Amino acid sequence: MMARGEGALEASLIKAYVCRAAEWVTREAMQIHGGMGYAEEYDVSRYFVDARVLSIFEGADETLCLKVIARQLVGRVGK
Numbered sequence: 116m117m118a119r120g121e122g123a124l125e126a127s128l129i130k131a132y133v134c135r136a137a138e139w140v141t142r143e144a145m146q147i148h149g150g151m152g153y154a155e156e157y158d159v160s161r162y163f164v165d166a167r168v169l170s171i172f173e174g175a176d177e178t179l180c181l182k183v184i185a186r187q188l189v190g191r192v193g194k
């Protein structure tokens with residue numbers, strides 16, 4: 116799709132979804148580990164922090180959802 120100049124909407128939808136999914140998965144992983152999950156000695160605490168930045172860089176969540184996804188969906192309805 117990208118080779119045909121298409122797929123920006125689909126890629127943006129996937130990016131928005133997987134970033135949220137990563138936050139949820141790592142949150143649950145930390146929760147399962149209890150207090151030790153918060154300790155920096157455990158990798159799971161770092162995974163949670165790293166997952167949090169995914170919806171900030173390479174297209175911040177609000178910008179992605181409003182400027183890319185919503186605009187394209189509204190544009191499609193208008194056609």
Ligand SMILES: Cc1cc2nc3c(=O)[nH]c(=O)nc-3n(C[C@H](O)[C@H](O)[C@H](O)COP(=O)(O)OP(=O)(O)OC[C@H]3O[C@@H](n4cnc5c(N)ncnc54)[C@H](O)[C@@H]3O)c2cc1C
Nearest residue numbers: 167168169170171172173174175176177178179180181182
């Ligand atoms: C670890 C890390 C690595 C990075 N690496 C790179 C890199 O290699 N190359 C590079 O170029 N940049 C890099 N960045 C920068 C990154 O791309 C920006 O942080 C990101 O684009 C968000 O921009 P900002 O920080 O200026 O936040 P802002 O643009 O100030 O946004 C702050 C918040 O406001 C929201 N917002 C902004 N505008 C609107 C709007 N119109 N409507 C509603 N909400 C809005 C955003 O969604 C966000 O939640 C990196 C950032 C981090 C944290």
